[in-house]
Amino acid sequence: MKNIFRIFSIFLPILCLSSCGLQSAHLANQPVQSVDTAMGTVIQQNIYLKEENETITDDILKEITDLEETVLSRRLDSAELYQVNEAAEDREEIRISESLAAILSSCQQVEKDSDGAFDLTIGDVVELWDIDDYAGQENPEGYQLPKQSAITEALAHTGYEKVELQENLLHLPKDMKLDLGAVGKGVALTNIRQSLGEDSSVEGAVISVGGSILTYGAKPDGSSWKVAIVNPRDTASSIGYLDITGDWCISTSGDYERYVEVDGVRYHHILNPKTGYPADSGLSAVTVLSKDGLLSDALSTACFVLGEEKAVKLAEAYDADVLFVDCEGNVTMTEGMKPYFHPMK
Ligand code: AMP
Numbered sequence: 386m387k388n389i390f391r392i393f394s395i396f397l398p399i400l401c402l403s404s405c406g407l408q409s410a411h412l413a414n415q416p417v418q419s420v421d422t423a424m425g426t427v428i429q430q431n432i433y434l435k436e437e438n439e440t441i442t443d444d445i446l447k448e449i450t451d452l453e454e455t456v457l458s459r460r461l462d463s464a465e466l467y468q469v470n471e472a473a474e475d476r477e478e479i480r481i482s483e484s485l486a487a488i489l490s491s492c493q494q495v496e497k498d499s500d501g502a503f504d505l506t507i508g509d510v511v512e513l514w515d516i517d518d519y520a521g522q523e524n525p526e527g528y529q530l531p532k533q534s535a536i537t538e539a540l541a542h543t544g545y546e547k548v549e550l551q552e553n554l555l556h557l558p559k560d561m562k563l564d565l566g567a568v569g570k571g572v573a574l575t576n577i578r579q580s581l582g583e584d585s586s587v588e589g590a591v592i593s594v595g596g597s598i599l600t601y602g603a604k605p606d607g608s609s610w611k612v613a614i615v616n617p618r619d620t621a622s623s624i625g626y627l628d629i630t631g632d633w634c635i636s637t638s639g640d641y642e643r644y645v646e647v648d649g650v651r652y653h654h655i656l657n658p659k660t661g662y663p664a665d666s667g668l669s670a671v672t673v674l675s676k677d678g679l680l681s682d683a684l685s686t687a688c689f690v691l692g693e694e695k696a697v698k699l700a701e702a703y704d705a706d707v708l709f710v711d712c713e714g715n716v717t718m719t720e721g722m723k724p725y726f727h728p729m730k
């Protein structure tokens with residue numbers, strides 16, 4: 386019980402500011418805090434400053450919004466990814482920016498290593514399920530589960546092995562649509578860490594972009610970061626927390642994050658590219674701890690689809706650690722995660 390209080394004492398002050406996105410005053414040993422929405426999710430910032438910086442949370446929020454609006458979104462026509470997907474309808478070869486090429490190149494490696502459990506070409510199938518537009522609803526009005534024939538048709542426009550990237554030249558087959566939803570939040574964390582490192586006013590920070598969390602630097606009192614792991618079946622509570630110091634990226638993929646419920650069955654947003662249906666690997670949540678944001682995010686999605694046994698092997702190849710919660714609520718983890726994880730008493 387004491388632990389619950391300790392962890393929520395970290396997160397509650399942020400939640401209390403949620404409706405207004407306010408910034409609290411910079412006080413000695415007190416973090417500047419804000420809660421906003423961007424990238425279709427909640428952004429919580431807790432930043433410890435060495436010196437006054439009145440714009441820090443706004444600057445970081447803008448960085449996240451810009452990344453979404455100019456690069457990552459498949460819905461906003463201002464974004465490069467949207468334009469790439471549009472261009473793929475007319476021609477197969479597209480010149481892309483260096484930053485998008487770097488993201489796609491890292492993703493290609495995870496696609497290969499996960500044997501396509503993680504696959505950015507899933508875009509058409511994601512659109513078909515349309516979970517985002519109805520997320521959190523039970524038997525939503527106007528929502529129709531996709532028909533098998535439509536899923537089969539959409540799957541024909543997927544397949545990471547059909548995509549080629551040569552430096553900045555992308556060969557994307559006609560009718561194929563890329564979706565960066567599984568890595569965008571992690572990419573944002575990596576960019577934010579770079580900005581924080583260049584800002585001499587910042588001593589330490591915990592910033593969450595939806596299910597991906599960055600810890601950076603240190604708190605003024607030297608105490609560790611405590612990152613709560615959500616209980617997938619009671620999302621207002623935690624199953625425990627990670628006790629870590631320094632710079633880390635922690636990403637969670639879970640069947641509770643975005644889903645629709647139809648006739649008592651939950652259809653969540655993480656799809657198995659082999660079947661076109663929500664992944665059904667016996668897991669309800671996977672948390673990945675890595676030094677790199679893109680990797681923590683990509684691996685959490687891949688591991689969720691793969692199931693525990695294959696996921697452990699994949700994570701090993703990336704020097705990442707993983708915590709699994711299965712559909713019965715059992716918690717298991719890789720050896721390297723054990724020293725960091727503290728279960729709720
Ligand atoms: P995450 O919550 O990080 O696991 O990402 C889930 C999001 O990534 C979904 O909302 C889709 O946009 C996309 N997605 C779903 N399944 C996959 C998959 N198997 N590989 C890559 N992206 C996926």
Ligand code: MG
Pocket residue numbers: 566567568636638681682683684685686
């Ligand atoms: Mg992910």
